[in-house]
Amino acid sequence: MRIVVSIGGSVLAPDLEAARVEAHAGVIDGLVAEGHEVAVVVGGGDVARRYIETARTLGATEYDLDAVGIDVTRLNARLLLAALDSPAAPEPADSHEAARASLRRGETVVMGGTVPGHTTDAVSALLAETVEADLLVYATSVAGVYSADPNEDDTAKRYDRLTPADLVDTIASIETAAGSNAPVDLLAAKVIERSGLRAVVLDGTDPERIADAVAGDFDGTEVVPDE
Numbered sequence: 236m237r238i239v240v241s242i243g244g245s246v247l248a249p250d251l252e253a254a255r256v257e258a259h260a261g262v263i264d265g266l267v268a269e270g271h272e273v274a275v276v277v278g279g280g281d282v283a284r285r286y287i288e289t290a291r292t293l294g295a296t297e298y299d300l301d302a303v304g305i306d307v308t309r310l311n312a313r314l315l316l317a318a319l320d321s322p323a324a325p326e327p328a329d330s331h332e333a334a335r336a337s338l339r340r341g342e343t344v345v346m347g348g349t350v351p352g353h354t355t356d357a358v359s360a361l362l363a364e365t366v367e368a369d370l371l372v373y374a375t376s377v378a379g380v381y382s383a384d385p386n387e388d389d390t391a392k393r394y395d396r397l398t399p400a401d402l403v404d405t406i407a408s409i410e411t412a413a414g415s416n417a418p419v420d421l422l423a424a425k426v427i428e429r430s431g432l433r434a435v436v437l438d439g440t441d442p443e444r445i446a447d448a449v450a451g452d453f454d455g456t457e458v459v460p461d462e
């Protein structure tokens with residue numbers, strides 16, 4: 236299978252702990268060894284948020300704050316690259332075109348953000364679209380897509396399976412609620428919908444769940460396009 240894995244920064248390197256990055260790299264190497272083509276998009280997590288907060292206090296524009304965030308995602312991508320054994324380009328890919336070309340050369344791809352104005356959730360969905368991925372896995376810090384933000388609402392229930400249209404509606408309603416966070420952002424959901432991508436949203440704090448999801452053993456929310 237051709238797989239795009241989106242790993243949140245808070246999942247990959249919350250404390251810049253090498254063992255955690257190693258564990259994720261081990262799972263990616265395992266997928267490659269099984270014969271899958273894999274492209275990974277890495278987020279910025281709390282480290283990016285802290286940099287952005289400081290830069291905002293210093294008066295940076297929103298555009299420049301996004302650039303700060305992108306730089307942190309690319310730093311995290313470099314950590315994962317350092318830990319990977321599979322043949323990969325030595326630098327994080329800086330565009331979807333470069334990522335596609337690298338994948339076609341048989342390399343494992345690792346990238347962070349690309350341009351200001353969105354997040355790595357959207358970068359991942361756009362990458363899955365660009366390379367016509369069979370599966371897009373979101374390894375996040377929550378266990379799937381809920382009817383509301385489970386950190387804000389005790390009655391939130393997890394969906395096992397959603398259509399892309401239902402994913403868009405669910406994310407839109409979560410993003411409308413003040414202070415709520417969705418596990419995948421709305422732009423990513425819309426890209427998933429327009430291209431009919433198969434996606435899984437899961438808790439990636441244990442990276443083995445990514446391998447399980449690829450093997451068809453989902454513990455999270457599966458987004459399945461209509462036939």
Ligand code: UTP
Nearest residue numbers: 278279280301304305348349350351352354355
């Ligand atoms: P993340 O993708 O980690 O953002 O990129 P996030 O969704 O806010 O983080 P999580 O998922 O909750 O942990 C960090 C920041 O980098 C900028 C944005 O400012 C984003 O918030 N960014 C990232 C871009 O502007 N463009 C990109 O392509 C990627």
